[in-house]
Amino acid sequence: MAIRLLLFRGLSTYSRSSMGYLKEKVIYDMVSDTATKPTDEMFEIMKQASREDDVYHEDDSVVALERYVSELTGHEDGLFCASGTMTNQLCLRAHLTQPPHSVLLDARSHVYIHECGGLAYHSQANVTPVHAKNGIYMTAEEVANNIVGEDIHNSPTRVISIENTLNGLIMPIDEIAQISALARSRGIKMHVDGARLWNASQETGVSLKEYGQHFDSMSLCLSKGIGAPIGSILVGSRAFVAKCRHLRKLLGGGWRQAGSLAAVAHWCIENIMPSMPHTHQQAKRLAMSLEAFGCSLVYPCMTNQIWLDTTATGVSTKLLAEALAKHGIKISAGNGCTSRIVLHHQITDEAIDQFIATATALFKEYEGSKPLAITGSFNITAYATPSQ
Amino acid sequence: MSILASLRPATRSLAHIRAFSSTPVHKLYIQSNLQNDQTHPNLASPMDPNAKVYDFRSDTVTAPTDEMFDIMKSASRGDDVFQEDYNVNDLEHFVSSITGHEAGMFCASGTMSNQLGLRTHLLQPPHSVLCDHRSHVFLWEAGGISFHSQANVSPVYAHNGVHITAEEVINNIVEEDLHTAPTKVVSLENTLNGMIFPIEEIKRISDHARARGIKMHLDGARLWNAHQETGVPLSEYGRYFDSMSLCLSKGVGAPIGSILVGDAKFIRKSRHFRKLFGGGWRQAGGMAKVAKHCIENIVPTMPQTHKIARRLANELQAMGITLTFPQMTNMVFINTASAGVTINDILPALLRRNIKIGGNGTTSRLVLHHQINDEAADILLDTLKEVIAHKKSLGARPISGSEIKQDAVKAYTQ
Numbered sequence: 001m002a003i004r005l006l007l008f009r010g011l012s013t014y015s016r017s018s019m020g021y022l023k024e025k026v027i028y029d030m031v032s033d034t035a036t037k038p039t040d041e042m043f044e045i046m047k048q049a050s051r052e053d054d055v056y057h058e059d060d061s062v063v064a065l066e067r068y069v070s071e072l073t074g075h076e077d078g079l080f081c082a083s084g085t086m087t088n089q090l091c092l093r094a095h096l097t098q099p100p101h102s103v104l105l106d107a108r109s110h111v112y113i114h115e116c117g118g119l120a121y122h123s124q125a126n127v128t129p130v131h132a133k134n135g136i137y138m139t140a141e142e143v144a145n146n147i148v149g150e151d152i153h154n155s156p157t158r159v160i161s162i163e164n165t166l167n168g169l170i171m172p173i174d175e176i177a178q179i180s181a182l183a184r185s186r187g188i189k190m191h192v193d194g195a196r197l198w199n200a201s202q203e204t205g206v207s208l209k210e211y212g213q214h215f216d217s218m219s220l221c222l223s224k225g226i227g228a229p230i231g232s233i234l235v236g237s238r239a240f241v242a243k244c245r246h247l248r249k250l251l252g253g254g255w256r257q258a259g260s261l262a263a264v265a266h267w268c269i270e271n272i273m274p275s276m277p278h279t280h281q282q283a284k285r286l287a288m289s290l291e292a293f294g295c296s297l298v299y300p301c302m303t304n305q306i307w308l309d310t311t312a313t314g315v316s317t318k319l320l321a322e323a324l325a326k327h328g329i330k331i332s333a334g335n336g337c338t339s340r341i342v343l344h345h346q347i348t349d350e351a352i353d354q355f356i357a358t359a360t361a362l363f364k365e366y367e368g369s370k371p372l373a374i375t376g377s378f379n380i381t382a383y384a385t386p387s388q
Numbered sequence: 389m390s391i392l393a394s395l396r397p398a399t400r401s402l403a404h405i406r407a408f409s410s411t412p413v414h415k416l417y418i419q420s421n422l423q424n425d426q427t428h429p430n431l432a433s434p435m436d437p438n439a440k441v442y443d444f445r446s447d448t449v450t451a452p453t454d455e456m457f458d459i460m461k462s463a464s465r466g467d468d469v470f471q472e473d474y475n476v477n478d479l480e481h482f483v484s485s486i487t488g489h490e491a492g493m494f495c496a497s498g499t500m501s502n503q504l505g506l507r508t509h510l511l512q513p514p515h516s517v518l519c520d521h522r523s524h525v526f527l528w529e530a531g532g533i534s535f536h537s538q539a540n541v542s543p544v545y546a547h548n549g550v551h552i553t554a555e556e557v558i559n560n561i562v563e564e565d566l567h568t569a570p571t572k573v574v575s576l577e578n579t580l581n582g583m584i585f586p587i588e589e590i591k592r593i594s595d596h597a598r599a600r601g602i603k604m605h606l607d608g609a610r611l612w613n614a615h616q617e618t619g620v621p622l623s624e625y626g627r628y629f630d631s632m633s634l635c636l637s638k639g640v641g642a643p644i645g646s647i648l649v650g651d652a653k654f655i656r657k658s659r660h661f662r663k664l665f666g667g668g669w670r671q672a673g674g675m676a677k678v679a680k681h682c683i684e685n686i687v688p689t690m691p692q693t694h695k696i697a698r699r700l701a702n703e704l705q706a707m708g709i710t711l712t713f714p715q716m717t718n719m720v721f722i723n724t725a726s727a728g729v730t731i732n733d734i735l736p737a738l739l740r741r742n743i744k745i746g747g748n749g750t751t752s753r754l755v756l757h758h759q760i761n762d763e764a765a766d767i768l769l770d771t772l773k774e775v776i777a778h779k780k781s782l783g784a785r786p787i788s789g790s791e792i793k794q795d796a797v798k799a800y801t802q
Contacts, residue, residue, distance in 0.1 A: 043461035086666020116664035229671035252500020257643035
C-alpha cells in the first residue's frame with residue numbers, strides 16, 4: 001500500500017511533500033479525522049441498504065438518515081450530500097437570496113478560508129471576518145459590533161455563520177444563544193458549520209437538539225470523527241431543504257444509488273459517536289504530556305485536536321513527524337514550529353502511548369536546545385492545512 | 389409509509405434475487421420535463437412485491453448487486469481529497485488511457501463532471517458555449533453553464549433531428565465583437581436522446597473548432613453505448629475532444645459517479661473546482677473499484693441491451709405506436725397517440741405488472757439497461773397490446789393534438 005502511495009505521488013496536486021519521509025506503513029493517521037477508514041463490517045451494512053435513485057428521492061436508506069438526523073437536531077428535514085463543503089455552501093447559498101449581501105463569521109472559519117472562495121463564487125456574497133479576541137470563540141458583543149447594516153454602500157449581513165467546534169474549540173451554548181437572539185431580532189439567519197458539532201455535544205453534554213434550536217440551518221459532517229467513508233448532512237426547514245436539494249443538483253451533487261453510504265453513516269452515528277469522549281480524553285492526555293516537555297498549545301485542547309507549538313523546545317515538528325513515522329504514526333509537519341494533531345476513533349490507547357514514548361525520547365535528546373527561529377509564517381487566524 | 393414498512397421484509401429477502409427493490413411508486417420523483425414526466429397521480433394499483441421489477445424510466449436506476457458490495461469491501465480506503473486512494477487513482481488512469489487522454493477525475497455525478505469540464509475551459513467572460521438545443525448541459529443541469537461559468541449559451545437546432553452538423557455549428561459560432569459573448573467551447577453530446585453522433589461529423593466539427601481556437605467538450609454520459617454500437621474505439625472519439633465526461637451510474641451500472649478526462653493541467657484545475665463545488669469526497673475507493681468492475685463487465689452487455697430495444701421499437705411500431713426519434717441504442721421514444729391511448733391509460737396496467745415507465749400526455753421515453761431483459765420487453769409489449777385492444781373495443785381512435793392536452797389536464801386534476 002505504501003509503495004502504491006508513492007507511485008501515485010506524482011499526481012498529487014496538494015503536495016503533502018512535507019510527508020516525503022513517510023515510507024513506512026501508516027497505521028495511525030493523525031493528520032485529520034477525515035482519515036477515518038471504513039471497516040469490513042461497514043461494507044456488510046452497505047450491502048443491506050436500499051438501492052434506489054436518490055435524485056428521484058426514492059431511496060429508503062437515504063430518507064431514513066435524513067429523517068434521523070433532522071430528528072436529532074430538532075429540524076424538519078435533511079439532505080445527504082457528498083461533502084461538508086457542499087452542505088455548508090448549499091445552506092449559505094439557500095439563505096442568501098439576492099446581492100448585495102454578506103456573511104458574518106469568525107475569521108478562521110472553514111467556510112471562509114477552506115472552501116475555495118465558495119461564498120463569493122456560489123453566492124456572490126461579501127464576508128465579514130471577525131477576529132475572536134479571546135482566541136477561542138467569537139462573542140455576541142463582537143458579532144453585534146460587526147453586523148453590517150442597510151446602507152447604499154454596504155452589503156448587509158444576511159447570515160451569521162458559526163463554526164462549532166472550530167479548530168477543536170467549543171463555543172459555549174450560552175454565547176450561541178445570545179448571538180442567535182441578536183441575529184433573529186434583526187432578521188439575520190443563523191447557520192452552523194457543525195462538521196464537528198458531534199464532538200462539541202459529546203464533550204459538553206448539550207444535545208444536538210439544544211444546539212439546533214438556535215440555528216436556521218446546520219451542516220454536520222459524517223466522514224470525519226463519525227467515521228463514515230463519505231458524506232455530510234444539512235438540516236433545516238422543509239422548504240429550505242427543498243431549495244437546497246435543487247441547488248445540490250446544480251452543484252453536481254445529485255448522486256444516484258447513495259443508500260449504502262447513507263445506511264453506513266446512520267450506523268456510524270449510533271455506534272461511533274459515543275466513542276468521542278474517550279477520543280477527547282486521549283487528546284488531553286497527549287496534550288498534557290507534550291506540554292510537560294516544554295511544548296505549548298496554540299489553542300487549549302477541548303476536544304479531539306492538539307494544536308502543538310514546539311518552538312520553545314528547539315525541536316522542529318518535522319523532526320517529531322519523522323520520529324513518529326518510524327512507528328507508523330502520521331502527523332503533519334506543519335510549518336516546522338507548529339502542527340495540528342487530530343485524533344479519532346481509530347487511534348488506540350497504544351498509539352497514544354507510543355506517541356508519548358517517541359516524543360519523550362526525542363525531547364530528551366534535544367534537551368537544552370535553543371528555541372526554534374520562526375522561519376515560516378504561522379498565520380494564527382488561518383492555519384494552513386489543505387483541508388479539514 | 390406503513391405500506392413501505394410492510395413491504396420491507398419481502399424486499400430484504402428477495403434482495404439477493406432481484407437487482408433492485410420494489411419500492412411502491414406512491415411518490416415517484418417529479419420532473420417538470422414534458423418529455424418524460426415521472427409523476428403519476430393515478431396510482432390505484434400497488435405493485436406485486438413478489439414479482440421482479442423492471443424500471444424503464446432511466447438507466448440511472450441500475451442498482452448495485454450484492455457482488456458489487458463485496459468488491460467495494462476489497463477496495464482501498466484512502467482519502468481522495470488528498471488523492472491518496474489507490475482505487476480512485478487506478479480508475480482515473482484506466483478511463484483516461486482508454487479514452488486517449490492524460491488524466492481523469494472521478495466525480496459524484498455527470499452534472500458535476502460536465503459543469504467542471506466546461507468551467508475549466510471557460511476562462512473569463514464574456515464567453516459562451518455552443519451546443520445542441522436539446523443538450524443535457526443546457527437543459528437539465530439547473531442552469532449550470534450560466535451559474536458556474538457566467539457563460540451565455542448558443543443552443544443550435546439540429547435540422548436532421550438526430551445531431552447538429554458542422555455547417556450548423558459554423559453558422560452559429562459567435563465571433564469576437566463588442567456586443568457578443570464569443571464562443572469558447574463547443575459541447576457535443578453522444579449519445580443524445582439515445583441517438584449516435586457520427587464520428588465523421590464529430591471530426592468535421594472538431595477540426596473547425598480547433599482551427600478557431602475553440603475548445604471541444606463531450607457530454608459522453610452514454611458514450612459507452614455509442615462505442616458499443618458503432619465499434620468506434622473510445623480513444624477515437626477521444627481524439628476530437630479536449631475534455632470528455634463519461635457517466636458510470638447509468639448504463640455502466642455503477643451506483644454512483646461519473647468521470648472527467650482531459651490533459652493533466654486541465655484535470656488539475658478541474659480538481660480545484662471540484663473542491664469548490666463540494667465534490668471533494670473522502671474514502672471513495674469502493675465506489676471507484678466498483679465502477680471499474682462495471683466498465684469491464686457491464687459495458688460489453690450493451691449490444692444485447694440495444695438488441696432488446698430494437699425489438700421493442702419494431703414491435704411497438706407494429707402496434708401502431710410511433711417513434712419520436714429513431715431507436716439507435718438503449719432508448720425508445722414513443723408516442724402512443726396514433727394507437728389511440730395515452731400514457732395514463734397504459735401506466736396503471738404496467739405498474740400492476742411491476743413495470744415502471746415515465747411519460748406525459750402521449751409521449752414516453754423508454755430507457756433500457758442491463759437489468760432489463762427479454763422477459764421485461766415481452767411483459768411491456770403484452771400489456772400495451774392489451775390496453776390498446778381494450779381501448780379500441782371501447783371505440784378509441786388515434787388521438788389528435790387538442791385531445792391530448794385535455795387528457796393531460798384531466799389526469800392531473802383527478
